[in-house]
Amino acid sequence: MxxxxxxxxxxxxxxxxxxxxxxxxxxxxxxxxxxxxxxxxxxxxxxxxxxxxxxxxxxxxxxxxxxxxxxxxxxxxxxxxxxAAPPSGAVRPAPPSPPHNPYADLGIPTNTVFAAKPPPGTPPGNIHVMVDAGHGGSDSGALSPRGMKEKDFNIYQAKALEAALRRAGFRVTMTRTDDSFPALYDRPRRAFREKADIFISIHHNATGVGTNPRDARHSTTYASNEKGLSLARAVQRHVAQAVAPVRDCGAQVKSLAVCRNPAVPSCLVEVDFINLPEGEEASADPVRREKVASAIVMGVLDWLAE
Ligand SMILES: [Zn+2]
The missing domain is CATH 2.60.40.10 (Immunoglobulins)
Incomplete structure (x- = not known):
């Protein structure tokens, strides 16, 4: 039938x-x-x-x-x-956008500073990790060949991470647990208000239209400030091993709404590219998902011990 x-x-x-x-x-x-x-x-x-x-x-x-x-x-x-047709005549470059003010974006006092990193030996139960599954609701993110949506890859990976962190004893909160879309700045704002010690956003990547995803495929972890970068480096070292042979592009600095938090060390993991068959298959594999979750936990533990 x-x-x-x-x-x-x-x-x-x-x-x-x-x-x-x-x-x-x-x-x-x-x-x-x-x-x-x-x-x-x-x-x-x-x-x-x-x-x-x-x-x-x-x-x-x-x-x-x-x-x-x-x-x-x-x-x-x-x-x-x-x-789209090529533009006719000279292309006027877009005026530079003013730099972001993370304090204003998040509506938090300008004298806010990063809380002290939990000292080595702090019981994980006293450490609060906020996990953010990227996109959600009407914002699907990237699409895979078989029509699966990035927002769904993200929530499955985020839930696996939540479970792995809990097994390691951490206190964990999620910015979303279902197919909802918390506004972009509400996510880091919540991390600030709820005094998270660490914020980790989970995403899956895709290429622009003209780029072959097979050539572009890599994993990376982004941060938007120094505090976030040390966390991103620790996390990416382990993620790269978990997703091998996917190319490792290391930790990178990029201005991202969820990572510009001036109060909570934050990073964003781009696990894999889902707009190619191999990346879609790997990202849908529950075994790989567990490996990535464990890898992120090991990265968090490394960072805490630094
Ligand atoms: Zn995304």
Missing amino acids: FTALFAAILVTFPAESQRLPQTGRTYVIGAASTNRSERLAINGVEVDVYRTGAFLAMVRVQPGTNTLTFTQGTNTLVRRFVV
Whole structure:
């Protein structure tokens, strides 16, 4: 009864009628039957279907409407999308945006300083870790080939981390436990108000339209200030081992709303890229999820012992 459904071709990106920024090529992701005798083709060019059914292809595109025809066996799917034209005339650079003021953004007193790091030997039960699952609700984040949403990868990984931290004895709170969307600044503001000692945000990555996710795939942990960076370095050292052979891009500094907290050491883990079949499969694997959760706990313990 459901045969037709499983034999269908699913295209996750680009969506029908989607408008893409100016680019000469785009990635195309989706899922199809893994039946080896039924080859998947895009505009007549054969595409590898991964063992999970996911596929990834890079296709050349032109400004204006583009049409892709997907065929596999007797199934056909046509997808139209629009690529923005190059700007005509000189491009005026956008005026620089004023620097963020994390005190004003979070609505906390400007004389706020980082609380003293818990001294080595502090029982974990006296250490409060806030775990943030990125995105949520109407904000799905990135999409995977089989149509899974980053917000869901994030909550599964965050819950595994919550459990691992509790097993290690830490006091843990979550910025969300369901498919809700706490406003971006409410997350670090809550960490400040509830006197968290550590804030860790969980995300999964994806590339821009013109970049092949296979080339870009890496793990990294971001921080936005010195205090956060020492935490990010400790965490990323272990995360990199847990997700190997995914390339390790180390800890990096980036101005991120949830990491600019001037009161709570904060970092944001980008575990893997989900817009390629291998990254989607690994990120959906409960065993890998447990490894990453344990790795983050080890990073937290290292940082506390530094
Ligand atoms: Zn994200």
